[in-house]
Amino acid sequence: MFSWDLLANAVVAGVLLGGFYAAVSLGVSLTFGLLDVVNIAHPAFVILGSYAAYAMNSSFGLDPILTGVLLTPLFYVLGAAVYQMYYGSFERRGEESLRGLVFFFGVLFIIEVSLSLTYGVDYRLVEAPYIGKSINLGGVGIAVRLLVPFAVGLAMTLALHLFLSRTFYGRAIKAVAQDRLALRLMGANPVQIKTIAFGIGIAAASLSGALLVTIAPVVPSTDRDYIGRVFAITVLGGLGSIGGTLVAAIILGVAESLMATFFGPSWSLAVSFGILLLVLAVRPTGLFGR
Amino acid sequence: MRPWRGWRTLCAVAVVLGIAFALSSVGSAMAESVKPIKIGLGMALTGGLSANGKPALLAMQIWRDAVNKKGGLLDRPVELIYYDDQTNPATVPGIYTKLLDVDKVNFVVSGYGTNLIAPLLPIVMERKLTLMGILGLANNEKYKYPNYFQIQPSGPDPEANWATGFFEIAGKLNPRPQTIALVGADAEYPRHAIAGARELVKTFGFKTVYDKSYPPSTVDYTPIARAIKAANPDIVFVASYPPDSVGMIRAAHEVGLQPKLFGGGMVGLQYTSVMTSMGPMLNGIVNYDFWAPERTMMFPGIEEFFKEYQARAEKAGVDPLGYYLPPYAYAAVQILGRAIEATKSLDQQKVGDYIRATEFSTIVGKVKFGPNGEWAKSRVLMVQYQNIERRDVEQFKGPGRKVVLYPEEFKSGNLIYPYSAAQR
Numbered sequence: 220m221f222s223w224d225l226l227a228n229a230v231v232a233g234v235l236l237g238g239f240y241a242a243v244s245l246g247v248s249l250t251f252g253l254l255d256v257v258n259i260a261h262p263a264f265v266i267l268g269s270y271a272a273y274a275m276n277s278s279f280g281l282d283p284i285l286t287g288v289l290l291t292p293l294f295y296v297l298g299a300a301v302y303q304m305y306y307g308s309f310e311r312r313g314e315e316s317l318r319g320l321v322f323f324f325g326v327l328f329i330i331e332v333s334l335s336l337t338y339g340v341d342y343r344l345v346e347a348p349y350i351g352k353s354i355n356l357g358g359v360g361i362a363v364r365l366l367v368p369f370a371v372g373l374a375m376t377l378a379l380h381l382f383l384s385r386t387f388y389g390r391a392i393k394a395v396a397q398d399r400l401a402l403r404l405m406g407a408n409p410v411q412i413k414t415i416a417f418g419i420g421i422a423a424a425s426l427s428g429a430l431l432v433t434i435a436p437v438v439p440s441t442d443r444d445y446i447g448r449v450f451a452i453t454v455l456g457g458l459g460s461i462g463g464t465l466v467a468a469i470i471l472g473v474a475e476s477l478m479a480t481f482f483g484p485s486w487s488l489a490v491s492f493g494i495l496l497l498v499l500a501v502r503p504t505g506l507f508g509r
Numbered sequence: 510m511r512p513w514r515g516w517r518t519l520c521a522v523a524v525v526l527g528i529a530f531a532l533s534s535v536g537s538a539m540a541e542s543v544k545p546i547k548i549g550l551g552m553a554l555t556g557g558l559s560a561n562g563k564p565a566l567l568a569m570q571i572w573r574d575a576v577n578k579k580g581g582l583l584d585r586p587v588e589l590i591y592y593d594d595q596t597n598p599a600t601v602p603g604i605y606t607k608l609l610d611v612d613k614v615n616f617v618v619s620g621y622g623t624n625l626i627a628p629l630l631p632i633v634m635e636r637k638l639t640l641m642g643i644l645g646l647a648n649n650e651k652y653k654y655p656n657y658f659q660i661q662p663s664g665p666d667p668e669a670n671w672a673t674g675f676f677e678i679a680g681k682l683n684p685r686p687q688t689i690a691l692v693g694a695d696a697e698y699p700r701h702a703i704a705g706a707r708e709l710v711k712t713f714g715f716k717t718v719y720d721k722s723y724p725p726s727t728v729d730y731t732p733i734a735r736a737i738k739a740a741n742p743d744i745v746f747v748a749s750y751p752p753d754s755v756g757m758i759r760a761a762h763e764v765g766l767q768p769k770l771f772g773g774g775m776v777g778l779q780y781t782s783v784m785t786s787m788g789p790m791l792n793g794i795v796n797y798d799f800w801a802p803e804r805t806m807m808f809p810g811i812e813e814f815f816k817e818y819q820a821r822a823e824k825a826g827v828d829p830l831g832y833y834l835p836p837y838a839y840a841a842v843q844i845l846g847r848a849i850e851a852t853k854s855l856d857q858q859k860v861g862d863y864i865r866a867t868e869f870s871t872i873v874g875k876v877k878f879g880p881n882g883e884w885a886k887s888r889v890l891m892v893q894y895q896n897i898e899r900r901d902v903e904q905f906k907g908p909g910r911k912v913v914l915y916p917e918e919f920k921s922g923n924l925i926y927p928y929s930a931a932q933r
Contacts, residue, residue, distance in 0.1 A: 225739055228764075229732050236729045332555065339826025340559035342751050342777065344786035346900065351790060353763040362731050362763040435728060436755050436783070440556050440596075444726040472729075479732035484723030485695055 221481065227359050229480040230473055235361070237472030238369030239434065241376055241465040242427040243445060244452040246420035249379070251450070252459035253396040254413050254420075256305070257319065260326040261449060262442035264421050267330055268294065268428020269437045270338060276345040283345040284371060287429025291422040298421025299414045301326065306410055327442065334439035342436040350433060368430035375423060376465045382419075383461060392416040396459060455495050457508025467506060470494060545588035546581070546855065548573075548842065549614030551604035551629075553621050556596025560751070560780065561834050562621045564818075564827040565643055566591060568835035569618070571817050572842045582849050594620050601628040609636065615855045616845060619643050621834070623697045630654060639861035641841040642882070644834060646671070646701045649882045656861035657882040660841040662799060664887020665879045668705035671797065672746065674891035674915035675773045676709040678795060679744055682926060686743030686769050690719035692733065692757075693748035693774070702748035702774040718742050725750060730760035737766060744770045751777025758790055769927040772796040778894075779833035784905055791894035793931030795924070798892045800832050800873065801911040803921035810872040814839055829902060840871040891915040893924055895931060 243265055250258045271290050272283035309319045349363040383389035391412045394402045399409045431437065452471060456463030474494055475487040498506060550569075553562030573587050581587055590612050594600045601620065608614045617633065619626045619642045626645035633640045634654050642648060642659035647667040649657045664670035679686055691706055693699030699722070710717055719740040723733060734757065737745060745768045747757055754775040761771065772794040777783045779798055784791065800806055818831045828835075848863045849855065868877040879885035892911040897904065904910055912922035925931035 222739065225735065228735050232729060232731050232735075239728070335555055335559065336826075340555070340563055341782045341826070341828055342560060342755075342780060343782065344755065346786065351759055351762050360731075360735070360764050362760070364759065364763070365729060365731070436752050436786070438557070438560060440559075441752075448726075475727075476729065476732045479723065479727070479729075480736045483721040484727060484733050485721065487727065488724050 224358050229476045231359050233473030233476030235365040235369040237469030238372035240468035242372030244449045244464050246423040247449045247453045248464040250420040258323050260323040262445040263327040263330040264424035265428040266442045268425030269432035272429035272432050273343045283429045283433050287426040294425035295418040295422040299418035302414050302417035331439045344436045345432050380461045451495050457505030460507035463507030545586045547588045547614040548616050549590045549608030550618040551592050551594035551620045553596040554593040558596040558622050564835045565621050565838035567825050568838040569842050572839050598624050598628045605632050639857045641845050658864050658878050659882050660837045662884045662888035664884050668701050669708050670887035671702050672706045676713050680713045688718045688742045689715040689744040690737045690742035691746050693722050694725045694753050695722045696725050699748035706746050730756035734760035734764045734766045746773035748774035767929045771928045781828050781830040785900050788900035789897050792897050793928040795893045798890045801892050803908045803913050805919040805921045808874045814872050836873050840873045843871050844869045
């Protein structure tokens with residue numbers, strides 16, 4: 220059933236999907252990759268972002284992605300507050316490894332149950348003019364519903380890369396991952412820097428949640444589908460590498476799409492995780508990890 | 510010497526004690542008679558199937574309230590004892606053991622869905638209980654347990670009957686379609702449905718040009734839709750859960766997949782939130798369903814049920830229309846209640862025997878169970894979505910949007926063929 224037309228379409232669909240995966244994984248790359256905080260609740264914040272976008276869309280007809288952008292400051296504050304709680308209760312006492320993990324599991328379940336109690340357990344979808352439409356470029360069909368999240372994912376990656384490499388706070392976030400003491404000697408407060416980084420991670424999660432709800436319906440438990448995927452992308456890209464996260468996400472997206480088109484979609488996840496294992500066997504630090 | 514006057518006092522005390530004893534006996538007998546009949550269940554109130562579990566529970570609560578308003582069963586009130594199974598089959602044995610051994614329930618009802626019924630059946634068989642099953646597909650095919658009764662109208666051969674209507678419709682089309690694509694999720698229900706569809710493909714003599722499954726966590730369905738389009742089938746049969754149903758329909762529109770007949774076994778299209786969000790995109794899809802607001806489906810009591818359900822739905826945070834699962838969950842406990850009343854007994858075997866031998870008139874119509882506990886005759890509907898122009902809820906409350914095509918006795922309109930014609 221091979222044809223060049225199918226191949227081109229599969230690759231384009233995979234790249235678009237990869238852009239979305241990158242958006243969902245950026246926050247984990249920041250918190251887990253750079254801060255070494257195993258925020259297992261990250262996908263729950265993604266779904267929280269989805270519900271925020273849904274609520275604004277269904278109540279006021281606001282575009283879900285625009286809502287996602289507008290709500291990032293709110294989620295930034297929420298993320299900063301969660302980190303302060305985590306730091307005060309666990310990290311400061313050096314008990315972050317196992318107890319911290321339990322803390323984030325708790326946060327995940329609290330978010331899930333809160334959403335269930337607030338919105339019920341029905342599937343939630345949004346309406347936007349670009350959902351269900353596609354454009355054709357030389358025989359390659361592009362679903363606008365996936366093109367928009369891809370573009371936003373790309374913009375998020377670029378913005379985060381520039382922030383980390385060009386600004387004082389960005390460089391401080393990178394430094395805190397390497398040597399906290401040295402950072403303190405430079406006059407920066409590691410806890411404040413980590414709070415900022417965690418807040419940005421949660422803000423990114425919420426925006427990617429708005430992208431998710433434009434692609435597929437969500438229920439409070441949808442987060443569980445993404446836990447494995449986002450951590451796999453972060454590890455494959457190399458811990459803390461923002462560009463690596465994008466590359467890894469696109470590799471997994473294209474692999475999934477090619478498998479779904481030519482060999483049967485059942486193989487998609489197996490091949491994606493096979494790639495992860497293969498890369499880790501050759502490069503244990505991931506594609507762009509140091 | 511004066512006679513001992515204590516006799517009088519002693520007699521008085523004895524009389525008082527006797528009266529007190531008699532009163533206490535009457536009291537305890539009365540207390541026994543008002544002791545509630547307990548019905549226990551685990552239900553998916555959180556997790557992946559909670560979108561169906563919560564409405565099912567609400568339907569049972571409506572039944573409980575209606576029964577208690579009329580004086581209960583056997584002059585005793587009915588109490589529902591339930592726990593959240595979290596859509597996790599591993600929780601089922603613990604929940605039902607607690608219900609039976611600690612809460613001392615008189616009867617158990619299953620949770621929602623095939624996966625949650627599977628771990629319950631062995632417990633029920635071991636304790637020789639009568640069980641009403643809520644929408645499980647082919648759970649009893651292996652065990653053939655006689656006191657299991659399943660309310661989903663799948664029919665005596667659940668796997669094959671599920672898709673029979675779709676293939677009956679396809680087989681009568683003119684010009685007759687020749688090729689078919691089968692696609693479904695790697696999960697319990699879609700696997701059964703696709704297995705049944707494969708048998709029907711042979712029976713009806715179609716040629717399979719695509720037969721693949723996908724993981725339930727798939728995000729983008731456009732590669733799948735494109736691969737199916739490349740195979741150019743006349744019919745596309747999809748067995749999917751709600752997120753994939755939405756994904757497949759959107760992807761089909763985006764890549765221009767236009768077979769002559771599209772649909773089959775897509776779970777989720779029956780939910781109000783999905784119907785209103787998809788709107789006109791649903792036009793032309795022929796899909797299974799259990800109930801539709803068509804004149805042929807107005808069974809006694811169903812309108813009163815929906816009136817009560819829809820009044821409570823918003824507060825409960827569940828599907829606002831409740832056409833899919835709730836009436837069947839209600840019917841399941843309605844049958845159990847009728848059997849308890851008719852046998853005047855809480856004996857599991859007597860109640861089971863009665864259910865097996867009786868045809869019940871319920872809010873979902875007449876229900877008679879066959880030897881394997883499934884409906885003796887399949888009544889899986891095939892409906893076609895037609896003339897949907899907007900995305901509001903109101904349009905789905907009246908007839909003409911989900912037209913019943915199969916079975917013949919409930920038919921309420923004609924198929925618009927091919928699929929593309931219904932989308933204009």
